[in-house]
Amino acid sequence: xxxxxxxxxxxxxxxxxxxxxxxxxxxxxxxxxxxxxxxxxxxxxxxxxxxxxxxxxxxxxxxxxxxxxxxxxxxxxxxxxxxxxxxxxxxxxxxxxxxxxxxxxxxxxxxxxxxx
Amino acid sequence: xxxxxxxxxxxxxxxxxxxxxxxxxxxxxxxxxxxxxxxxxxxxxxxxxxxxxxxxxxxxxxxxxxxxxxxxxxxxxxxxxxxxxxxxxxxxxxxxxxxxxxxxxxxxx
Numbered sequence: 001x002x003x004x005x006x007x008x009x010x011x012x013x014x015x016x017x018x019x020x021x022x023x024x025x026x027x028x029x030x031x032x033x034x035x036x037x038x039x040x041x042x043x044x045x046x047x048x049x050x051x052x053x054x055x056x057x058x059x060x061x062x063x064x065x066x067x068x069x070x071x072x073x074x075x076x077x078x079x080x081x082x083x084x085x086x087x088x089x090x091x092x093x094x095x096x097x098x099x100x101x102x103x104x105x106x107x108x109x110x111x112x113x114x115x116x
Numbered sequence: 117x118x119x120x121x122x123x124x125x126x127x128x129x130x131x132x133x134x135x136x137x138x139x140x141x142x143x144x145x146x147x148x149x150x151x152x153x154x155x156x157x158x159x160x161x162x163x164x165x166x167x168x169x170x171x172x173x174x175x176x177x178x179x180x181x182x183x184x185x186x187x188x189x190x191x192x193x194x195x196x197x198x199x200x201x202x203x204x205x206x207x208x209x210x211x212x213x214x215x216x217x218x219x220x221x222x223x224x225x
Contacts, residue, residue, distance in 0.1 A: 034212075044202070046212060104147075107160070108158075109158035
């Protein structure tokens with residue numbers, strides 16, 4: 001149990017286009033999901049906290065107009081990278097917090113974004 | 117300064133060796149997590165603990181709340197254990213996760 005599906009796993013897009021990444025909790029409801037970014041050989045960096053039915057909370061330095069987060073249902077959160085630039089190329093990973101037993105965090109498999 | 121410090125950063129072992137990865141943290145926590153990240157990037161949660169010790173197969177995780185320290189042990193290591201192991205703590209105030217930089221473990225046959 002406690003599976004989070006994230007897709008696409010890899011995406012290549014052209015500069016200036018937008019890319020949407022989906023994160024779904026398959027067998028539990030997740031009122032809170034988190035979006036992270038990871039550079040090579042670095043730890044995960046929290047970008048934003050996504051709460052179902054309300055606006056996401058962004059970490060300092062993360063542009064909310066560039067990284068649009070939508071959490072319209074208890075099982076789905078999306079991250080849209082708008083007007084992508086090569087410097088947005090990175091590994092993006094989501095996680096969902098399980099607030100009932102078994103408690104904890106479940107991570108998606110990540111999305112490798114390459115902007116050319 | 118990172119709220120979570122892990123050591124070592126890189127670890128190489130021969131198959132069968134006993135492995136220890138350490139994690140120290142500086143914030144108040146409600147729980148500590150050990151995560152495993154494979155080369156493809158996917159992350160698996162190995163343990164969540166707030167006190168004492170947990171064991172799952174060849175993996176053992178311990179935590180000392182007073183010393184703000186945790187260890188992950190792998191007994192009889194195997195090449196398939198090769199991965200990045202990440203320590204993460206859930207802050208007691210805001211509830212967010214703070215991550216260590218990870219330990220790259222390579223186990224040779």
